Amino acid sequence: MTDGARLPSSPRPARMYARTFMLTIDIFTLFPGIIEPVLRESILGRAIARDLLAVRLHNIRDFAADKHQVTDDAPYGGGGGMVMKPEPIFAAVESTLGAPPAVPVFLLTPQGKPFTQEKAWSLAEGKGFALLCGRYEGVDERVREHLAAEEISIGDYVLSGGELAAMVVVEAVARLLPGALGDEEGARGDSHEGSLLEYPHYTRPPDFRGWGIPEVLLSGNHSEVRKWRREQALWRTYLRRPDLLSRADLTDDEKNRVRQWREESEKPGGD
Numbered sequence: 566m567t568d569g570a571r572l573p574s575s576p577r578p579a580r581m582y583a584r585t586f587m588l589t590i591d592i593f594t595l596f597p598g599i600i601e602p603v604l605r606e607s608i609l610g611r612a613i614a615r616d617l618l619a620v621r622l623h624n625i626r627d628f629a630a631d632k633h634q635v636t637d638d639a640p641y642g643g644g645g646g647m648v649m650k651p652e653p654i655f656a657a658v659e660s661t662l663g664a665p666p667a668v669p670v671f672l673l674t675p676q677g678k679p680f681t682q683e684k685a686w687s688l689a690e691g692k693g694f695a696l697l698c699g700r701y702e703g704v705d706e707r708v709r710e711h712l713a714a715e716e717i718s719i720g721d722y723v724l725s726g727g728e729l730a731a732m733v734v735v736e737a738v739a740r741l742l743p744g745a746l747g748d749e750e751g752a753r754g755d756s757h758e759g760s761l762l763e764y765p766h767y768t769r770p771p772d773f774r775g776w777g778i779p780e781v782l783l784s785g786n787h788s789e790v791r792k793w794r795r796e797q798a799l800w801r802t803y804l805r806r807p808d809l810l811s812r813a814d815l816t817d818d819e820k821n822r823v824r825q826w827r828e829e830s831e832k833p834g835g836d
């Protein structure tokens with residue numbers, strides 16, 4: 566390996582330290598109670614307590630104009646399920662963020678663009694954003710067309726609503742804010758930073774049920790440890806997520822290694 570000093574990392578954290586203002590995320594939902602407890606715990610709770618992050622919850626039902634505060638209705642054209650009505654959603658967003666909204670509004674939906682670490686970085690570096698949680702069969706198409714800046718999906722599966730997906734986005738973004746992890750290096754070696762999966766971790770005891778740990782980690786040789794970790798990250802990514810390697814920031818030497826691994830596995834009898 567020619568450049569053992571490089572850990573799986575993104576060049577971006579240096580830019581992040583320049584952030585001087587709190588990131589505000591507005592969440593529009595019919596079920597703020599799903600979200601509230603998550604915001605109190607762990608890294609999110611700490612980021613909010615430290616004024617690195619503000620999350621404002623808005624109950625869409627509060628913006629329904631009729632006496633019964635109806636937020637859904639049957640779909641035009643028939644069929645099962647209910648559709649979220651456009652008026653309370655537009656009223657909630659526009660009365661909070663202006664018309665057009667002052668920050669991008671992302672609709673959480675399984676039809677959206679897959680959420681990535683790259684997107685988390687761009688949101689963490691931005692001026693704030695809003696998340697709109699869909700429920701029922703979906704939202705009226707006019708919300709997608711005329712209110713949402715973009716649609717985000719957290720994966721190819723269907724949840725009962727966007728609330729948990731919104732929490733995934735908030736958590737992924739919050740941990741990138743400078744100071745949120747306590748350890749400024751913390752997010753750098755994460756899986757998906759630099760498009761590589763993370764290397765394996767071990768802690769005490771050195772022998773657990775007869776299962777040891779790699780010798781190099783006990784050597785005290787930091788450059789060897791870095792080299793080992795980088796190699797593990799590369800190998801693990803090659804085995805588990807080879808699709809990521811085309812985007813990864815690899816040295817020429819590492820590209821050759823990957824090419825060799827591929828060639829070997831393509832040989833008859835290779836794995």
Ligand code: ADE
Nearest residue numbers: 673674675718719724730
């Ligand atoms: N709402 C329901 N399923 C979802 C998903 N996979 N991603 C984002 N929002 C959703």
